[in-house]
Amino acid sequence: MARTGISYQNVEEAALHLENSGITPTIDKVREILGTGSKSTLARYLKKWREQKQQEVDISGISYDILLIVKKLQMQLETTANQRIIEIETQYQQSQEDFNNKNALLQQQLNNLVKENKQIKNEKKSLEQSYTTLTQQTIKQTQTLNKKEQTVQVLHTKVEQLQQHLNDKQQTLQQQEAYFQHYQEQMVQERQQEKQYFQMTEQQLKQQLDALTQQWQEEKIYTKELLVKLEQQTEENKTLSNEIIQLHNMIHKKEQEIDLLQHKKNITEHRIIEYENKQQQYQKNIDTLQTEKENQLHTFGQEKKSLSNSINRLVVQLQQKDAILQKYRTMQEKSHLLFKPDRDKKK
Helix, strand or coil: CCCCCCCHHHHHHHHHHHHHCCCCCCHHHHHHHHCCCCHHHHHHHHHHHHHHHHCCCCCCCCCHHHHHHHHHHHHHHHHHHHHHHHHHHHHHHHHHHHHHHHHHHHHHHHHHHHHHHHHHHHHHHHHHHHHHHHHHHHHHHHHHHHHHHHHHHHHHHHHHHHHHHHHHHHHHHHHHHHHHHHHHHHHHHHHHHHHHHHHHHHHHHHHHHHHHHHHHHHHHHHHHHHHHHHHHCCCCCCCHHHHHHHHHHHHHHHHHHHHHHHHHHHHHHHHHHHHHHHHHHHHHHHHHHHHHHHHHHHHHHHHHHHHHHHHHHHHHHHHHHHHHHHHHHHHHHHHHHHHHHHHHHHC
């Protein structure tokens, strides 16, 4: 920085002294002799001294008065120029001081920014560590979630298999119900037909039996009367013996017919008993099928209820996993938005 009192004349004298001493004048050498002066001012004066030295001409033949006037003019010009230079240097010094003040302020602001940058770097480092930890946790959660999704997939497959099994069971049950209903209707029809047939046969046999019994009673009474008459008139009427023998034969035939009818009645009663036994067996079969149907319906109801509970639990687990996945995606988006400026700055 230039000091007050440094002029071109001072620089010129120092340069001539160095030159007379056999030393090439330089800014540093001139500054050593003068002990002060800014390098820019010394450089400007040295440049001017060298230019004037190159432009020196032979002034022999010019009068001293003219030279004196020229010298005075030169001195005045140099004084004016020096004053102007001093003013400029003063302004420059003031500007330099302002610049230094601004530079100090900027340096302070820079230091604050450096501190803030350091703090931001520390926070960034902490955030990166947190992000790394979060990423590791996210990877673990993703792995756990993948495992759980695989488990859910397996459970879905099992549920589908159980649902298919339940559908097959329901279809089998419907087929069994249809078969049971058809079988029951068929049994009812057969029982009604057999019942009608046995009722008709029994009624006919009863009618025949009643008729034969009545006839046999009548003939028996008549025969007894005849026997009484024959016993009373044995001696009187021997001719009646042939009639008695015929009557005995008729009675024997009637007894045979009665035995035959009794046999038919026994057969009919046996058939009725068989029909009743068969009806009881049919009723047992119907009761057994009804019990099996109720047990199957109860079993299917329990399986359906268990499957419904399993499906509800799976739905709850899926909802929880969806919530975790949504939370993870939200955290990942926030992390992406948080570190996106740093990545852009690095790029």
